[in-house]
Amino acid sequence: MTRVGIQAKGKDAFSAHHQDARRELVRALAAKRPDALAAWLKTHRLQAADLTWLQQQGLASFGFYRLQEAELLDNLPADMVSQWQAIYYETSVTSATLDWETERILTALAQAGMKFIWLKGAALAYTVYPNPACRGRGDLDLWLPLDQWPQAITTLEGFGYRVYIKENRPPALVHLTGGEQKMIASAHLRLVELQWPAMRGEWIRRTTAIDHVGIWERATPIALHGIPPVHVMTPEDTLIHLSVHQAINHHFSSPWLRNLLDIHLLVAHYDLDWQALVTRAREWRLATVVWTVLSLAQRLLDTAVPAGCLERLAPSPLRRRLMEPLHLERALIEMWPGGYQRRRFLIQLLLGDRLRDMARLLWRGVYPEAAWLRARYGVETGRSLWRVRLAHVGQLATSARV
Numbered sequence: 500m501t502r503v504g505i506q507a508k509g510k511d512a513f514s515a516h517h518q519d520a521r522r523e524l525v526r527a528l529a530a531k532r533p534d535a536l537a538a539w540l541k542t543h544r545l546q547a548a549d550l551t552w553l554q555q556q557g558l559a560s561f562g563f564y565r566l567q568e569a570e571l572l573d574n575l576p577a578d579m580v581s582q583w584q585a586i587y588y589e590t591s592v593t594s595a596t597l598d599w600e601t602e603r604i605l606t607a608l609a610q611a612g613m614k615f616i617w618l619k620g621a622a623l624a625y626t627v628y629p630n631p632a633c634r635g636r637g638d639l640d641l642w643l644p645l646d647q648w649p650q651a652i653t654t655l656e657g658f659g660y661r662v663y664i665k666e667n668r669p670p671a672l673v674h675l676t677g678g679e680q681k682m683i684a685s686a687h688l689r690l691v692e693l694q695w696p697a698m699r700g701e702w703i704r705r706t707t708a709i710d711h712v713g714i715w716e717r718a719t720p721i722a723l724h725g726i727p728p729v730h731v732m733t734p735e736d737t738l739i740h741l742s743v744h745q746a747i748n749h750h751f752s753s754p755w756l757r758n759l760l761d762i763h764l765l766v767a768h769y770d771l772d773w774q775a776l777v778t779r780a781r782e783w784r785l786a787t788v789v790w791t792v793l794s795l796a797q798r799l800l801d802t803a804v805p806a807g808c809l810e811r812l813a814p815s816p817l818r819r820r821l822m823e824p825l826h827l828e829r830a831l832i833e834m835w836p837g838g839y840q841r842r843r844f845l846i847q848l849l850l851g852d853r854l855r856d857m858a859r860l861l862w863r864g865v866y867p868e869a870a871w872l873r874a875r876y877g878v879e880t881g882r883s884l885w886r887v888r889l890a891h892v893g894q895l896a897t898s899a900r901v
């Protein structure tokens with residue numbers, strides 16, 4: 500199997516016809532028009548493999564809701580409807596449990612006087628999806644300042660959560676570069692993530708100029724039943740954040756199309772200030788990332804993106820040609836895995852806005868600052884630091900072969 504850029508076709512790759520049919524299916528589901536779904540069902544036969552594919556894409560519950568809303572379930576085989584209904588009801592039960600857990604956590608944090616911003620899937624489920632059960636989720640992402648983490652951790656421990664520290668993200672590194680603190684519980688939510696700042700990581704730190712202070716100050720409160728008002732990002736900031744999450748954090752891998760659907764529904768739900776979005780994306784050096792994700796959403800889901808917006812965000816023609824071997828549309832439809840180190844690295848290099856930032860990313864990836872090495876590996880200066888530096892380069896060389 501080819502592991503860089505171009506993905507080998509393989510025995511499980513879809514035919515071009517199958518790809519087109521599934522593109523049309525997802526586009527019809529996203530359209531929120533009964534006639535679009537009805538037209539698809541007239542020309543295609545929904546098969547069990549399509550339901551499995553929707554489930555793997557994280558779209559099965561959303562698809563069932565749309566078909567039920569359009570009163571089209573009678574057009575499907577009874578056994579498929581039963582199977583699909585079971586998936587939706589299971590998601591609904593899980594969603595109800597998550598609703599209860601989310602309510603008590605957010606209420607406790609708000610009553611303790613903490614200001615936080617509710618991020619990503621859980622927030623989207625309550626704001627842009629027609630029903631929270633349509634958006635599968637298993638965690639709760641909260642952005643709050645580092646000085647509030649001890650209080651938040653104590654509150655969550657009172658609910659049975661425990662701190663989980665990733666081996667490659669020790670607390671010292673989180674405090675130096677930003678990161679997250681995972682809190683895990685065996686029941687209810689799989690985990691709660693305390694995050695600071697909202698967008699972080701080496702790629703963000705080395706190549707962008709994100710105004711996190713502005714994002715924090717622009718956040719607006721929303722009222723939900725049974726929960727004190729909680730803050731969410733503005734729609735424009737949310738779209739940029741979701742674009743970074745799909746492109747840089749997930750490298751256009753799992754959950755593939757569900758991330759695009761989040762953006763599609765966000766655009767459909769709000770009257771976005773596209774001028775502000777373009778200005779921020781360009782000032783923050785995220786224009787290529789946002790252009791790539793919005794272009795995919797437009798082509799695959801018919802997301803209503805103004806033409807002038809894409810033109811102002813677009814990278815150079817040369818950059819676009821260099822991106823073609825990534826086959827991002829195919830990767831999303833065919834659910835290519837995201838674990839190939841060289842493909843991830845290629846995506847990160849091609850999505851940076853400035854060449855000099857990419858050069859800095861390369862250099863500091865191989866030769867990081869001493870402070871970073873001390874925080875990451877827990878070493879001091881001197882000979883031990885050089886041994887760790889050499890070991891770090893060896894790890895990079897090993898991962899590059901994966």
